[in-house]
Amino acid sequence: MLLPGKQALQLLEEALTPCIPFTFPPRAVLFDEGEAATHFFWLRSGVVKLVRTGPNGSPHLFTVIGRPRPVGLADLFRGTFSARAEALTPVEACRIERARVLELMQQHAFIFQALTRKLDLEFRRLEERARRLQFxxxxxxxxxxxxxxxxxxxxxxxxxxxxxxxxxxxxxxxxxxxxxxxxxxxxxxxxxxxxxxxxxxxxxxxxxxxxxxxxxxxxxxxxxxxxxxxxxx
Missing domain, CATH: 1.10.10.10 (Winged helix-like DNA-binding domain superfamily/Winged helix DNA-binding domain)
Incomplete structure (x- = not known):
């Protein structure tokens, strides 16, 4: 069963409800680049920035997230976080542990198939856009x-x-x-x-x-x- 990425996100959010929200003040770090990705966050409110280390070793702002969505979910499948997630405004987010994700994958495998496909396509689109915008x-x-x-x-x-x-x-x-x-x-x-x-x-x-x-x-x-x-x- 194949689901559109948006529908997969909605079903995933429903499957994760209820959850215990965490609050983060501005400048708080949700997770850091290179850390083991043992969890991800579902952003419920607020704005988060993702920062990566550039080729010269300096921080590079990669993207800004301001809508309810998972943050760090793609990294959960890679093993380590590829960027630092930092709150720009007061943030409320649910922390979802890997064990819960594995449980959901068994119960709702079709959701994660659609979701990972969507995340992979979005990542490739962002990387391709970055290369093209160089010119x-x-x-x-x-x-x-x-x-x-x-x-x-x-x-x-x-x-x-x-x-x-x-x-x-x-x-x-x-x-x-x-x-x-x-x-x-x-x-x-x-x-x-x-x-x-x-x-x-x-x-x-x-x-x-x-x-x-x-x-x-x-x-x-x-x-x-x-x-x-x-x-x-």
């Missing part, structure tokens, strides 16, 4: 990053995006230097795609941003011959 101009790279953050964290009623990360972390997430980040922000503002409202607050124009990104995609990422091009929207 994307800085404004395009930043636009993708801001759009992804808006989708993950949601916009305020006035259309603004509250950034739970620092300017330095935003540069790391977009794989830009801080100087290039400033230039890219000015370019996107000049294009009418965003407005800076404060140090960590931006007003985005999603429709304009989507059109502009499609234009950039056509310029820098023509469809590959013989393969189905991956949507970067």
């Amino acid at each position: 994307c101009p800085p404004p395009c790279r930043l636009a993708h990053t801001l759009r992804d953050l808006a989708q993950e964290l949601g916009l305020q009623p006035d259309g603004s995006l509250l950034l739970p990360i620092t300017r330095e972390e935003l540069a790391s997430l977009a794989d830009l230097s801080q100087r290039t980040l400033s230039e890219a922000l000015r370019t996107l503002e000049h294009e009418g795609l965003l407005q800076k409202l404060g140090p960590r607050r931006l007003r985005l124009h999603p429709d304009r941003l989507a059109v502009w990104l499609q234009q950039q995609r056509a310029l820098f990422f023509p469809p590959l011959t013989g393969t189905r091009s991956e949507s970067m929207q």
Whole structure:
């Protein structure tokens, strides 16, 4: 029995209910890179960042998670955590031990088959996007990053995006230097795609941003011959 990834997540969450939630203050570490992955967390509320050690040994912000979902589940099958999970805001999450996961795998094997397939596809998509965006101009790279953050964290009623990360972390997430980040922000503002409202607050124009990104995609990422091009929207 094959389940869509979203449905598998819903069934898994139901199977894990009830659970005892843990609370973490901002900057608390849920798990660290390289630790034995004997458990994972199901994020119930709050925002978590995943940080990996870069090639030069410095920390690199890999992604930001702001929706209820498992954190570290894929690493449970690899043996060690591939990143450090740190709370950006007050976080509530359930800690699920490996023994409970093994029990669920016996009772609901089809859920984990669908879920691991989804996690693997998402991981490959993120890795492929990272490789492709190396050749994307800085404004395009930043636009993708801001759009992804808006989708993950949601916009305020006035259309603004509250950034739970620092300017330095935003540069790391977009794989830009801080100087290039400033230039890219000015370019996107000049294009009418965003407005800076404060140090960590931006007003985005999603429709304009989507059109502009499609234009950039056509310029820098023509469809590959013989393969189905991956949507970067």
